[in-house]
Amino acid sequence: MQVKKIFLPESELPRQWYNIAADMPTPLEPPLHPGTGKPVGPDDLAPIFPMPLIEQEVSKQRFIDIPEPVLEKYLIWRPTPMYRAFNLEKHLGTPAKIYFKNEGVSPAGSHKPNTALAQAYYNKISGTKKITTETGAGQWGSALAMCCCLFGLECKVYMVKVSFQQKPYRRLMMETWGATCIASPSTETNAGRKILEKNPDSPGSLGIAISEAVEAAVLGKDTKYSLGSVLNHVLLHQTIVGQEAQKQMALFGDYPDVVIGCAGGGSNFSGLAFPFIRDKIHGKKVEILAVEPASCPTMTRGPFAYDFGDTVQMTPLLPMHTLGHSFIPEPIHAGGLRYHGMAPLVSQLILDKLITPIAVPQLETFEAGLTFARTEGFISAPETNHAIAVLIREAKKAKEEGKQKVILLNWSGHGLVDMAAYEAYLTGRLKNYELPQEEIDRALAEIAPLPKPKQYRK
Amino acid sequence: MTQRITPPEDNLKIRCRKLGHQIFFSYCRRENRGLPCPKTIDCWHIHFQVQDYLEQELTHEEWNQAFAAPAKPKVMTLLDLIEQAKAAKEEGSG
Numbered sequence: 001m002q003v004k005k006i007f008l009p010e011s012e013l014p015r016q017w018y019n020i021a022a023d024m025p026t027p028l029e030p031p032l033h034p035g036t037g038k039p040v041g042p043d044d045l046a047p048i049f050p051m052p053l054i055e056q057e058v059s060k061q062r063f064i065d066i067p068e069p070v071l072e073k074y075l076i077w078r079p080t081p082m083y084r085a086f087n088l089e090k091h092l093g094t095p096a097k098i099y100f101k102n103e104g105v106s107p108a109g110s111h112k113p114n115t116a117l118a119q120a121y122y123n124k125i126s127g128t129k130k131i132t133t134e135t136g137a138g139q140w141g142s143a144l145a146m147c148c149c150l151f152g153l154e155c156k157v158y159m160v161k162v163s164f165q166q167k168p169y170r171r172l173m174m175e176t177w178g179a180t181c182i183a184s185p186s187t188e189t190n191a192g193r194k195i196l197e198k199n200p201d202s203p204g205s206l207g208i209a210i211s212e213a214v215e216a217a218v219l220g221k222d223t224k225y226s227l228g229s230v231l232n233h234v235l236l237h238q239t240i241v242g243q244e245a246q247k248q249m250a251l252f253g254d255y256p257d258v259v260i261g262c263a264g265g266g267s268n269f270s271g272l273a274f275p276f277i278r279d280k281i282h283g284k285k286v287e288i289l290a291v292e293p294a295s296c297p298t299m300t301r302g303p304f305a306y307d308f309g310d311t312v313q314m315t316p317l318l319p320m321h322t323l324g325h326s327f328i329p330e331p332i333h334a335g336g337l338r339y340h341g342m343a344p345l346v347s348q349l350i351l352d353k354l355i356t357p358i359a360v361p362q363l364e365t366f367e368a369g370l371t372f373a374r375t376e377g378f379i380s381a382p383e384t385n386h387a388i389a390v391l392i393r394e395a396k397k398a399k400e401e402g403k404q405k406v407i408l409l410n411w412s413g414h415g416l417v418d419m420a421a422y423e424a425y426l427t428g429r430l431k432n433y434e435l436p437q438e439e440i441d442r443a444l445a446e447i448a449p450l451p452k453p454k455q456y457r458k
Numbered sequence: 459m460t461q462r463i464t465p466p467e468d469n470l471k472i473r474c475r476k477l478g479h480q481i482f483f484s485y486c487r488r489e490n491r492g493l494p495c496p497k498t499i500d501c502w503h504i505h506f507q508v509q510d511y512l513e514q515e516l517t518h519e520e521w522n523q524a525f526a527a528p529a530k531p532k533v534m535t536l537l538d539l540i541e542q543a544k545a546a547k548e549e550g551s552g
Contacts, residue, residue, distance in 0.1 A: 047540050136477035190546040205489045206476045218543035420480045
């Protein structure tokens with residue numbers, strides 16, 4: 001009988017996170033404060049983040065030790081298993097060897113606790129007593145609630161009121177882990193009260209919930225805020241995924257020709273890919289594919305420019321792949337893949353041609369998700385289905401070429417609390433949509449006058 | 459086939475890109491502090507003539523407020539929100 005999955009022993013849990021900023025051929029350009037035009041400094045972010053996380057945000061140190069208390073708690077679900085997808089290979093009739101790293105085994109069901117745990121720890125040792133955040137459906141809120149609970153921190157989650165009313169399961173998960181989950185807008189913040197004064201029946205929005213969470217952190221005693229995507233330190237914490245994967249691939253006796261992850265804000269993709277990109281920088285031949293929706297082509301069709309985060313140009317300027325700040329993505333069923341901008345680290349690595357972005361239409365992603373569920377058993381989160389779609393493309397390509405490629409996928413989370421999206425697909429209510437070139441051109445014209453970083457490319 | 463111009467009832471839900479779950483049109487119509495979510499047209503245009511409907515419903519000023527200022531990515535709002543919170547604190551203590 002062939003080996004189906006590999007569990008690393010706990011003694012093999014990586015002891016350090018890998019910081020790709022140390023190896024990037026082109027150093028990342030710092031975000032600029034819109035008021036001063038100067039790089040954003042630690043003091044700008046200190047009201048909401050503890051200093052160890054701000055230091056990690058700007059660190060160039062290649063490896064950063066994972067504190068012992070974080071390692072101890074990672075052991076609850078880490079190391080996560082790596083599977084060989086024999087059934088999928090057989091179904092596709094491909095000579096490719098397909099592996100997937102299962103990040104859905106965390107108590108919260110996704111990769112997100114990898115950073116939530118680290119952020120909770122650094123807050124704890126910095127004297128933080130309470131962490132605030134916002135959430136919609138609750139994937140990030142539940143991950144943070146669990147990790148705050150593990151470090152004895154109070155956690156307050158501002159959950160958009162309509163989600164609070166419609167999505168009881170993740171709210172109950174948060175409450176089970178001891179977090180306070182309140183409907184936003186609330187009467188607890190200035191931002192919330194202002195909304196309720198004007199409209200007592202407001203159903204809330206993510207924007208309002210973020211305002212409440214940040215305000216509560218800035219004004220609350222010993223209170224900080226936590227974010228689950230995009231920032232450098234978030235991506236850093238996720239690299240434990242790729243480092244485990246490297247050890248597991250070695251135990252299988254393989255090394256991937258292709259590494260695949262879905263990329264919304266970039267955190268799960270980076271977690272698997274960055275350690276392999278380090279190998280690539282040092283000469284290893286490996287293809288790194290970041291997958292996004294065809295209707296939201298941030299990586300595949302956008303130029304690299306400084307983009308203002310808002311139309312009044314008051315928010316910090318981050319160099320990002322962008323379609324301009326009036327770009328509105330078209331409909332797509334993948335909540336985690338809707339960021340207007342990709343993480344700056346990922347954007348720079350695309351520019352340096354170390355990552356290849358690929359876009360897939362949404363019907364193909366659900367077809368892939370069903371194929372995966374019906375062969376390997378696991379029901380994937382809708383965003384994970386994007387990566388699976390490209391995995392299947394690569395496996396079919398290997399068949400056509402007659403090559404025994406080794407393909408590695410980050411299976412970033414299960415979709416068991418996201419079955420409504422599957423229902424929409426299964427009942428034929430989803431449609432494909434690709435952004436017309438004229439829409440792209442219009443958006444690009446809008447960012448033409450903005451200041452460009454050195455790496456700007458057309 | 460010609461699309462209808464009237465919005466669907468609340469029993470039709472589509473997945474919201476921001477919230478991460480299914481939602482009905484009447485929420486999207488007022489998500490942005492009473493104005494439509496900036497993504498409303500993209501999300502709903504395949505279901506009904508949402509742009510025509512909103513053009514009828516909104517004043518020119520409301521239209522510009524809703525669609526000329528789309529929602530910001532979370533990370534890009536942080537400094538702005540810190541400043542807003544500080545200002546609210548000063549206002550409260552002043």
